[in-house]
Amino acid sequence: MKPGSTSAACLALLRRDLTLVWRRRGDALNPLLFAIIVVALFPFALGPETTVLARVAAGTIFVAVLLAMLLSLDALFRSDLEDGSLEQLVVSPHPLALLLGCKIFIHWLTTALPLIIIAPLLAQLLQLPPQVLPVLLTALALATPLLSLIGAVCVALTVGMRRSGMLLTLLVLPLIVPALIFGAGACNAAQDGFAHAAPLLWLAAWLVLSIIVAPLAAAAALKISLS
Amino acid sequence: MNPLVLWFHKLGSPPYFYRFAGRWIPWLYTVALVAAAFGFYGALFTAPADYQQGDSFRIMYVHVPCAWMGLFAYLFMAANGFIALVWRIKLSETLAMASAPVGAAFTFITLVTGSLWGKPTWGTWWTWDARLTSELVLLFLYFGVIGLYHAIEDRRQAARAAAFLALVGVVNLPIVHYSVIWWNTLHQGQTVSLIGPSKIAPSMLWPLLTLAFATHIFFFASLFARARVALLELESGKEWVRALLPVTETSHD
Amino acid sequence: MTDFFAMHGYAAYVWSAYAVFAIVLFADAIAPVFARRRILHDIAARARRAASRKSS
Numbered sequence: 001m002k003p004g005s006t007s008a009a010c011l012a013l014l015r016r017d018l019t020l021v022w023r024r025r026g027d028a029l030n031p032l033l034f035a036i037i038v039v040a041l042f043p044f045a046l047g048p049e050t051t052v053l054a055r056v057a058a059g060t061i062f063v064a065v066l067l068a069m070l071l072s073l074d075a076l077f078r079s080d081l082e083d084g085s086l087e088q089l090v091v092s093p094h095p096l097a098l099l100l101g102c103k104i105f106i107h108w109l110t111t112a113l114p115l116i117i118i119a120p121l122l123a124q125l126l127q128l129p130p131q132v133l134p135v136l137l138t139a140l141a142l143a144t145p146l147l148s149l150i151g152a153v154c155v156a157l158t159v160g161m162r163r164s165g166m167l168l169t170l171l172v173l174p175l176i177v178p179a180l181i182f183g184a185g186a187c188n189a190a191q192d193g194f195a196h197a198a199p200l201l202w203l204a205a206w207l208v209l210s211i212i213v214a215p216l217a218a219a220a221a222l223k224i225s226l227s
Numbered sequence: 228m229n230p231l232v233l234w235f236h237k238l239g240s241p242p243y244f245y246r247f248a249g250r251w252i253p254w255l256y257t258v259a260l261v262a263a264a265f266g267f268y269g270a271l272f273t274a275p276a277d278y279q280q281g282d283s284f285r286i287m288y289v290h291v292p293c294a295w296m297g298l299f300a301y302l303f304m305a306a307n308g309f310i311a312l313v314w315r316i317k318l319s320e321t322l323a324m325a326s327a328p329v330g331a332a333f334t335f336i337t338l339v340t341g342s343l344w345g346k347p348t349w350g351t352w353w354t355w356d357a358r359l360t361s362e363l364v365l366l367f368l369y370f371g372v373i374g375l376y377h378a379i380e381d382r383r384q385a386a387r388a389a390a391f392l393a394l395v396g397v398v399n400l401p402i403v404h405y406s407v408i409w410w411n412t413l414h415q416g417q418t419v420s421l422i423g424p425s426k427i428a429p430s431m432l433w434p435l436l437t438l439a440f441a442t443h444i445f446f447f448a449s450l451f452a453r454a455r456v457a458l459l460e461l462e463s464g465k466e467w468v469r470a471l472l473p474v475t476e477t478s479h480d
Numbered sequence: 481m482t483d484f485f486a487m488h489g490y491a492a493y494v495w496s497a498y499a500v501f502a503i504v505l506f507a508d509a510i511a512p513v514f515a516r517r518r519i520l521h522d523i524a525a526r527a528r529r530a531a532s533r534k535s536s
Contacts, residue, residue, distance in 0.1 A: 178406035
């Protein structure tokens with residue numbers, strides 16, 4: 001049998017992953033719920049004063065979003081490993097990095113994008129000043145793909161492990177520290193009326209680098225794990 | 228073949244390395260101990276007290292060499308991990324994984340002594356100083372590598388996965404470091420730098436360099452010892468390992 | 481001499497820093513000795529089991 005073209009394979013993979021997420025759309029809402037709960041807990045701990053909440057709002061939302069994404073990262077390759085389609089991807093004639101890039105894109109689309117969409121709501125809960133909101137959304141839009149990409153490399157290394165949750169957190173968090181620093185830092189700078197373009201540009205540069213390198217790294221890691 | 232290249236190839240064979248390392252370990256420990264004794268003598272007796280920090284600056288003599296070693300061990304691990312992944316040399320896998328616990332130990336000492344130094348100097352046990360924070364992230368990276376290595380059943384696959392993680396970390400480490408510096412200066416301005424780059428007197432400098440030398444030698448001694456153990460475990464079924472066992476009733480058949 | 485040990489009031493910090501250095505590195509140095517003993521013991525035990533299985 002002659003294999004189809006690479007673009008057709010990518011499209012098929014995208015459609016399949018989207019269908020799978022749609023069939024289990026209840027699960028897809030879990031990260032959203034988690035982020036909302038975390039954000040809602042902070043006012044109870046810090047007190048309801050508007051000034052206090054506004055001060056920590058951007059950082060809290062960032063941490064909540066990153067943790068919510070981490071929660072769903074664990075399952076990135078799990079069902080594919082269980083039904084054997086992950087091995088099919090590895091042995092397919094198409095470049096594995098490209099196929100994994102498609103999977104990472106779907107992960108971002110189905111977990112990070114909804115989180116970014118509800119970010120204005122979270123910002124309202126924590127009394128974030130309205131003029132900071134565009135910076136927060138831009139920073140989230142740049143930082144969440146980074147987590148999907150770097151997370152995918154770490155998931156590829158832990159794939160096949162029974163209990164990988166805690167280990168995965170340990171692997172991902174130190175690597176993702178700069179995203180938090182630059183993202184939340186840009187928001188805080190905007191809130192204090194400082195220039196905030198530099199950290200966002202740093203995030204963007206790092207994202208471009210990761211888009212190129214991370215799928216290749218994830219492919220190499222997956223080959224090590226499945227060898 | 229060039230004798231040096233030949234020797235290098237021989238070194239890659241586990242039984243040869245096992246014997247080679249076994250010969251060197253006692254010497255390395257001795258040299259490290261003697262150098263450390265010299266260094267401590269200089270650090271505690273001959274170096275004058277700092278005019279600003281008094282005697283508390285003597286913590287520098289254990290803090291700074293360990294900080295260097297924490298980074299050196301990580302780079303050594305990543306370099307060996309690279310060799311292991313590209314040329315699939317078993318010894319490099321073993322060396323990469325053997326350097327992780329030693330590097331983590333050095334990083335841990337750096338954090339604890341940094342904290343002990345910070346209390347009298349800054350008045351607090353912990354501050355989110357850029358260097359301390361990078362050091363903390365480095366410790367977490369070590370924990371990640373060690374954790375991944377121990378979580379995978381197959382020893383060689385575990386070593387290759389952990390070596391790969393070390394490589395990912397080494398690419399990320401500069402980004403982490405500079406982001407932390409940027410973050411720190413944004414919030415509180417430049418903290419007092421602990422050692423001025425050039426204003427250190429020679430009588431204060433030589434104990435530092437001696438101790439740095441001692442910790443390097445110690446690193447290789449400990450690395451060799453750990454690699455020997457790992458090779459024994461990895462090759463437990465091989466003939467050369469069985470030949471090491473004390474003669475028991477097993478050898479009667 | 482007491483002056484030396486007092487470190488002008490910094491004794492607690494200086495000596496505990498040196499103690500941490502010495503203790504952690506000592507622990508690091510002896511850990512492989514014990515690990516080696518345990519592994520050699522394990523290998524010997526395995527070889528003995530294999531031999532007894534063969535002879536019986």
